[in-house]
Amino acid sequence: MDRNVFARVWELRVGRINVYLLDTDIPENSAEDRLITAELYGGDLEMRMRQEIVLGIGGVKALAALGIEPDVFHMNEGHSAFLGLERIRLNVVEKKLDFYSALQVVAAANVFSTHTPVPAGNDSFSREMMQKYFGKFAKELNIPFDELFSFGHTRLNPNDPFSMTILALRLSRHANGVSKLHGEVTRSLWKDVWSGVLIHEVPITSITNGVHTKTWMAPEFADLYQKHLGDWEEHVTEPEFWRGVIDIHDAQLWETHQQLKRRLIDFIRDRERHRRERLGESPESIRKVNRILDPEILTVGFARRFATYKRGTLLFSDKERLKRLVNDATRPVQFIFAGKAHPRDEAGKALIQEVYKFSREPGLENRVVFLEDYDSYISRRLVQGVDLWLNHPLRPLEASGTSGMKSAPNGGINLSVLDGWWREGYNGSNGWAIGAEIDNGTTEFQNEVDASSLYQLLENQIVPLYYAKPDGKLPLAWLQLMRESIRSVTPVFNTQRMVKEYTEQLYIPAARGYQNFSRDGCGAATHLSQWKTQMRKDWPQVQISDVQVANKDRQSISVGESLQISARVHLGAVDPQHVRVEAYHGEVDNGEISNPTATVLNQSSPADGNGSYIYQGSVPATESGTYGFSVRVVPTHPCLMQAHELRLITWS
Known part of the structure; x- marks a missing residue:
């Protein structure tokens, strides 16, 4: 849309903390825009969209105007998720990065906490409304609008509306629920954002709330x-x-x-x-x-x-x-x-x-x-x-x-x-x-x-x-x-413990990620972005052609012994140093592997000339019971911040 909305910034001092409030009820705005910050729960979806633009994009601009330059941004719920897009835009415009290189820098430094265990409690907007408000924004990011829109849904159904929670998850490398059970529920709720990844490996952790x-x-x-x-x-x-x-x-x-x-x-x-x-x-x-x-x-x-x-x-x-x-x-x-x-x-x-x-x-x-x-x-x-x-x-x-x-x-x-x-x-x-x-x-x-x-x-x-x-x-x-x-x-169950956990588990890793990707003209971010593009192109070549168990008795292994596994893996053009081959094993319950563990298999023989390798390893039998295993290949890179950042897995 081609109009500016202005906001006054109020500073509220709460003890040693400054809280900044955005207020659009000022003479510079039209009567319509003066109402944006008037009422928290009022208005329709259009008003909600405007409020979330003011909060997310306006919030980033307000901090810049105040001379505050945070490395890490923490989004509580998806309401402020547009801040991720604004931070990417700034990297594209000011640092001349392409969209996906800028995404690596920004996502590394974003933390997202969800507090809502039901899909209906998460804001979403229609394609038409997103086109109306973000059609021009996509051009500033140098990507087609459809590509921008895809960051707000699972990519399984193109007719889904644009979800602010999914946008926040896609633009953050650090995400959490607010209790252990809520973490489990959240991983299950948003598993399709990591399509193909097992639910317990969906990269959403949990930090339980506390009180002062x-x-x-x-x-x-x-x-x-x-x-x-x-x-x-x-x-x-x-x-x-x-x-x-x-x-x-x-x-x-x-x-x-x-x-x-x-x-x-x-x-x-x-x-x-x-x-x-x-x-x-x-x-x-x-x-x-x-x-x-x-x-x-x-x-x-x-x-x-x-x-x-x-x-x-x-x-x-x-x-x-x-x-x-x-x-x-x-x-x-x-x-x-x-x-x-x-x-x-x-x-x-x-x-x-x-x-x-x-x-x-x-x-x-x-x-x-x-x-x-x-x-x-x-x-x-x-x-x-x-x-x-x-x-x-x-x-x-x-x-x-x-x-x-x-x-x-x-x-x-x-x-x-x-x-x-x-x-x-x-x-x-x-x-x-x-x-x-x-x-x-x-x-x-x-x-x-x-x-x-x-x-x-x-x-x-x-x-x-x-x-x-x-x-x-x-x-x-x-x-x-x-x-x-x-x-x-x-x-x-107090805020001291809670803040300590946020700091150690989320804020410090996010700050380190931002520093790593920002130095040397964002070289690491550009390299990782290019590597991901190449990996997605080459990954269809990856196949596990043969899995062997070396033990004489494959069906019955005594406690204390180990299962000797070898797998023949075809990588094609993919560099072996950029994959991790694992035996995925655990107790079998109704045909499913429960409480699984992943044991890395090591490369034991060089390529046979056509991009195939032999990987071997042993899985210890520590307890009695009925166990099963599978072999899988996942991409790996020293700069990845999540094990399944690329959502690529090949199973035997």
């Missing part, structure tokens, strides 16, 4: 840790240090927690009193506020964005059973709900309305509360004050989740589906896991299983444990669980 512990920890708990453990902020990531919670006296730990619980309940009553006064309710109704919740009762919290997959109404699937729980004469339970829905998520809003209605029903009022106007302040009050933190997303749709991480440093215990972070956090003695790890049942079946499990855990394990007070005062077994929750969750 000091932000969410109540000052009372911070003081308690300071007194009994020492300078906890300096040792927040050290599991051994947190074993010190064992030394905190039962009465002190319980009283600190109860103090925060009383504060939470006072806060909720205060808000409800103001709400009833605002609505002009009767003096009797306002007096009844003091009956809402009770600090001596087991208190369960559920607060988050109300997306349908988080199943905010799962607890209400058996109302009679719930009423028996909350109205038990000697061991009652109370629940506090809070949250907001995405402005466009009508189903999510409907869930909030349902929860609110349930909280007003006879038999549930005063024991089930919904807090309005959810924000970080309410969230902090909740995670610091409840006994039990409830989370039951539809597995495996929770990429990570962090609310339960915030509860643990405050002595809160998690009751959650084994999804997102809790699949790693749960150790069998620091909380409870709802339901089985179902991967392929229907939604209805999973709802049924998880609701049943939730009620059984509450009735048979959680409630009895909370109210078991051998000395008549303190729930000693519950206190042990609190300690284990603090000890196991706090040192692992």
Whole structure:
């Protein structure tokens, strides 16, 4: 398109960090363009496209205008993925590189994190819209528009729309999901971007999210840790240090927690009193506020964005059973709900309305509360004050989740589906896991299983444990669980550990890659680009013509022995130093090799004159069982940053 959009840059100082915000609501822009940054979730796909151009391309230009020249760019979700195209364009225009050489430089220095485990949550644009906004841009990159468009889809179906997530994956050599399970889901979700590559080898790793512990920890708990453990902020990531919670006296730990619980309940009553006064309710109704919740009762919290997959109404699937729980004469339970829905998520809003209605029903009022106007302040009050933190997303749709991480440093215990972070956090003695790890049942079946499990855990394990007070005062077994929750969750699920992992696993390799490809007039990038072009041209010649097993008894090999493998590989014009020949082996399960390992086979004989070579190696038989193997050839080059960057594999 032939028009300029201007943006004012706002600088926001958050501690030692500068945050830059782009604002198009300025006189230099048309009325239409002034709205681009007005509303995050407003507008149609066209508005979304404009916002993502301003964020991605405008973001790169803004940093340049500020004199900031980063080596590494980190994209969170695909919304900013156009920054990769702008960085390539700058290399083409300023350094006179061709598109594919510039791509090597830029992709080496891009990091991409995806937080969305469903395809529908990823932005995509039609071919027509991309042509409208990027037709001219493709000319600046010196490539045909169709070639540019292909960077936004799997290349298996040319009719697919242009996916921002696929663009980000293609323009990054470093990509991650935000928990171990989410990494597995993401590799499976985007496997077609690496067509032909085995799912577990798709180059998407995982770094589990964390929370800023000091932000969410109540000052009372911070003081308690300071007194009994020492300078906890300096040792927040050290599991051994947190074993010190064992030394905190039962009465002190319980009283600190109860103090925060009383504060939470006072806060909720205060808000409800103001709400009833605002609505002009009767003096009797306002007096009844003091009956809402009770600090001596087991208190369960559920607060988050109300997306349908988080199943905010799962607890209400058996109302009679719930009423028996909350109205038990000697061991009652109370629940506090809070949250907001995405402005466009009508189903999510409907869930909030349902929860609110349930909280007003006879038999549930005063024991089930919904807090309005959810924000970080309410969230902090909740995670610091409840006994039990409830989370039951539809597995495996929770990429990570962090609310339960915030509860643990405050002595809160998690009751959650084994999804997102809790699949790693749960150790069998620091909380409870709802339901089985179902991967392929229907939604209805999973709802049924998880609701049943939730009620059984509450009735048979959680409630009895909370109210078991051998000395008549303190729930000693519950206190042990609190300690284990603090000890196991706090040192692992925090931002210090998370940032350290991003730095070591992604940022430093990306910075090194950028430096390697940028030096000497980007010589290494140009060389790698040319090598890839030649390799793609020559690869069809690569064939594995014969595989032999040298062992006398091929079918039965004793543990401790090795399988001797030799393979005849025809490489044609491909240089042997640019291939890796591997035996791919592992236990056979339903005809598939599970938990595979790749063992490199070494070249043992020179070419026979027509480009064929013999490769040999041995695979140790370390455990008993039924095993299988295959032989494969993959291209290799010292400058490749991913094992399957070319998506080329030849199998026997």
